[in-house]
Amino acid sequence: MTYSIxxxxxxxxxxxxxxxxxxxxxxxxxxxRNDAGVRVFKDSDIPWLNVIGCLKKAGLPIKDIKNYxxxxxxxxxxxxxxxxLFIDQREAIKKQIEELENTLAVLDYKCWYYETAKANGTTxxxxxxxxxxxxxxxxxxxxx
Amino acid sequence: MTYSIxxxxxxxxxxxxxxxxxxxxxxxxxxxRNDAGVRVFKDSDIPWLNVIGCLKKAGLPIKDIKNYxxxxxxxxxxxxxxxxLFIDQREAIKKQIEELENTLAVLDYKCWYYETAKANGTTxxxxxxxxxxxxxxxxxxxxx
DNA sequence: GTATCACTTAAAGTTAACTTTAAGTCAAGA
DNA sequence: TCTTGACTTAAAGTTAACTTTAAGTGATAC
Numbered sequence: 001m002t003y004s005i006x007x008x009x010x011x012x013x014x015x016x017x018x019x020x021x022x023x024x025x026x027x028x029x030x031x032x033r034n035d036a037g038v039r040v041f042k043d044s045d046i047p048w049l050n051v052i053g054c055l056k057k058a059g060l061p062i063k064d065i066k067n068y069x070x071x072x073x074x075x076x077x078x079x080x081x082x083x084x085l086f087i088d089q090r091e092a093i094k095k096q097i098e099e100l101e102n103t104l105a106v107l108d109y110k111c112w113y114y115e116t117a118k119a120n121g122t123t124x125x126x127x128x129x130x131x132x133x134x135x136x137x138x139x140x141x142x143x144x
Numbered sequence: 145m146t147y148s149i150x151x152x153x154x155x156x157x158x159x160x161x162x163x164x165x166x167x168x169x170x171x172x173x174x175x176x177r178n179d180a181g182v183r184v185f186k187d188s189d190i191p192w193l194n195v196i197g198c199l200k201k202a203g204l205p206i207k208d209i210k211n212y213x214x215x216x217x218x219x220x221x222x223x224x225x226x227x228x229l230f231i232d233q234r235e236a237i238k239k240q241i242e243e244l245e246n247t248l249a250v251l252d253y254k255c256w257y258y259e260t261a262k263a264n265g266t267t268x269x270x271x272x273x274x275x276x277x278x279x280x281x282x283x284x285x286x287x288x
Numbered sequence: 289g290t291a292t293c294a295c296t297t298a299a300a301g302t303t304a305a306c307t308t309t310a311a312g313t314c315a316a317g318a
Numbered sequence: 319t320c321t322t323g324a325c326t327t328a329a330a331g332t333t334a335a336c337t338t339t340a341a342g343t344g345a346t347a348c
Contacts, residue, residue, distance in 0.1 A: 006324065016325085017307055024327095025305095036314060038325055050286045051254070057247045062305075076266045083258035090251040097244050099201065100237055106198045107234040114227035122220045142194045150294065160295085161337055168297095169335095180344060182295055206335075 003041040012049060026066040027052055029073065058089045059096070102141070109138035147185040156193060170210040171196055173217065202233045203240070246285070253282035 009016045022028055023039070030048055032040045048069075055065050068085055071078035112135050117123040131139050153160045166172055167183070174192055176184045192213075199209050212229055215222035256279050261267040275283050 004324075015307080018305085020326085021306060036325085037327090038314085046288070047286050051250070054247050054250045054254075054286070057243065058251065076261075076268075079258060079262050079265075079267065083255065083262055086251055086254040086258060090248065090255055093244055093248045093251060097241060097248065100241050100244070103198055103201045104234065104237045104241065106195070107202065107230055107237060110195070110198075110230040111227065111234055114223060114230060117220075117223050118227055121223075123223065124220075142191050142198070144190070148294075159337080162335085164296085165336060180295085181297090182344085 001043050005039050005041070008041045008045075008049070012053065022052070022062070025062050027062065027069055029069065055089065058093050060089060105135075105138040106142060109135040109142070145187050149183050149185070152185045152189075152193070156197065166196070166206070169206050171206065171213055173213065199233065202237050204233060249279075249282040250286060253279040253286070 003011075005016050005019055009019055012019075019028070023031065028045075028048070031045055032042065034040050052065055052069075055068065056062075060068075068082065071082050071085075109131075112132065113126060116129060117126055120126075147155075149160050149163055153163055156163075163172070167175065172183075172189075172192070175189055176186065178184050196209055196213075199212065200206075204212075212226065215226050215229075253275075256276065257270060260273060261270055264270075
């Protein structure tokens with residue numbers, strides 16, 4: 001089964017320009033071309049593209065992703081480096097999630113703050129309001 | 145207690161240029177100046193700065209944060225809009241966390257993949273390797 | 289008194305990751 | 319045959335969020 005750049009773009013939820021840009025940046029050396037120079041994607045390209053998407057979501061810059069692709073092409077002597085890359089990115093993602101959990105707690109506190117203010121019709125007196133236990137940690141983080 | 149821009153920058157882990165840039169973009173109307181025009185931060189500015197940091201971590205662009213600050217200055221008739229902003233950002237953060245959990249699962253799978261390849265000394269035969277149950281969902285996501 | 293340091297502004301420069309534009313190729317349908 | 323639509327490239331343009339530069343002010347240390 002083969003696919004056009006338009007079909008792949010649709011599947012991945014990106015534009016064709018984005019895919020061409022990725023190709024130009026060296027993220028798609030595995031993609032074939034037909035006689036007219038048109039990109040022809042095959043099923044075995046999908047995992048490459050999804051792993052690129054994964055690394056992008058982890059916040060890895062394109063040139064680092066390119067480096068990973070190049071290592072994969074170099075073969076078995078880069079296994080250690082590739083493993084390390086994924087270990088590092090896994091740690092990075094875990095930290096990101098942790099940070100977002102903290103951010104979420106602050107947003108929860110602010111929602112409580114404005115729900116209470118809304119019920120009161122004013123934010124007056126919110127400084128001296130009794131803060132529910134579940135929001136106390138967030139309150140402290142915001143005020144220090 | 146008052147603080148210089150340098151002290152605040154240090155506390156927040158940003159540069160003074162960043163803070164001046166934020167000020168220029170309208171995120172710091174509450175910060176006082178002394179007679180020489182130098183910014184003088186006070187304790188009550190800290191929550192503002194931390195909430196800005198929180199909204200930034202949630203991915204809100206600076207102009208939207210400015211809009212929030214403006215609403216806060218307008219007073220009680222913007223309580224509903226401010227509440228809605230935090231509700232929306234809370235939802236956005238929850239989605240981000242969910243996405244990152246999926247990304248983490250893929251990274252876990254890739255770590256397993258390369259740990260196994262490392263043990264084998266090669267990636268040959270990994271296509272036909274038995275994938276542990278805990279990585280099967282990630283494997284499917286990468287291959288479809 | 290003068291050097292240093294932290295502060296000030298306005299304006300220009302940087303970077304990543306696209307996005308758009310312009311000019312062209314190619315296959316299929318009316 | 320001609321038009322339409324999807325593809326191609328190179329190159330220029332865009333955007334957000336800073337960062338740097340240049341020129342200057344003001345307080346403190348030697």
